[in-house]
Amino acid sequence: MGALGGRWARLKEPSFHNESPLEEDLRRRSRSRRRRKSRRGKCRSRRKRRSRRRKCRRNRRRRKSRRGKCRSRRKRRRSRRRRRRRRSRKRRCRIRRRKSRRGKCRSRRKRRRSRRRRRSRKRRCRIRRRKSRREKCRRKRRRRRRRSRKRRCRRRRRRSRKRRCSTRRRRSRRGTCRSRRKRRRRRSRKRRCSTRRRRSRRLWLQDAEERLRGWSVLRMLCRVSSGSCDSSNVGVIYKPPDKPASLPPPVNVATASRSQSGAWGPSGAPPRLPGGRSAK
Structure with missing residues (x-):
């Protein structure tokens, strides 16, 4: 067995012999805090009553x-007992319920209010029964919520249905929510x-394509025709001249070089525009 083997190994973790006074104080405080936390949310007056009853039994006899x-x-004492009996009757009215809760714990009052209101709303209103449908599909719940928002006011719905005219529809928006209108x-x-x-983009592109x-048509006509190249020649269909001898001889593509591939005349130079520019 080692130095801390056997039964001494069990005492390794819970031993507090090598603990500093500060650590010991922290450990004790943490224990006391844990005890206090369990009492949160509970009624202070009820806690006190329980502690007194547990300590001394003679108080009950007295x-x-x-x-x-x-x-x-x-x-x-009698009045308190009567109030307790009346509480069951007072539960029907919300206004009287508040008066009977003055001497009780505030946190419990809040809980009861929220629970009771939810239950009463569920019983009265058909639309708000959805809270009990948590197990069902979320999408269905969302659809129903949207419908319920629209079904808040019946009068507005009737007006909007009657007014079929587009001009009158705008007037019917006055009663609707401002944020929705925006x-x-x-x-x-x-x-x-x-x-x-x-x-506008499409039109601009179309115009550019047309241009x-x-x-391109103008250039083609200028290349083919020997006459002047103006904007008036764009729409004119090319007609061959009467004298075929005036046309230049056809160029053999196989024998012609790259520099003379666009040449029409015997000199090898392409035809020029009236401004001195080349037709290419």
Whole structure:
């Protein structure tokens, strides 16, 4: 067996002999805090009552034996008992419930309010029954919520259905939510702008293509015709001249060099525009 083998190995972890006073103090505080945490959210007055009852049993007997003593104390007790009996009747009315909760724990009051209100709403309103449908599909719940938002006001719905005219529809938006109107406007503006941009872009491209086609036709006509090349020649169909001898002889592609591939005359130079520019 080693130095700390056998049963001494068990005492290795829980031993606090080599602990500093600061660490010991921290350990004790952490224990006390844990005990306090378990009492959070519970009624302070109830805690006190329980502790008193557990300590001394004689207090219960004394309370019962107060019949021949002070009358005002007895009245207080009676009134408390009556209130407890009335509570079951008062639970129906929300306004009276609040008055009976003045001497009770605040945290418990809050819990009860939230639970009771939810239950009452579920029973009264059909739309809010969805809280019990947590097990079902989320998508269905979302669809139903959207419908419920639309179904808030019946009068507005009827008006919007009656007004079929596009001009009157705009007037019917006065009663609707302002934020929704803004959303619609933004969307419509964006859509219009995007379409306008696309249309203008398309038109510009079409114009550019037409221009390019015009210039290409002009160049072709200038290359073929020996006359002047103006914008008036673009739409004119080329007609061959009467004298075929005036045309230059055809160039053999196999024998012609790269520099003379675009040449039409015997000199080897391509035809020129009236401004001195080449036709290419």
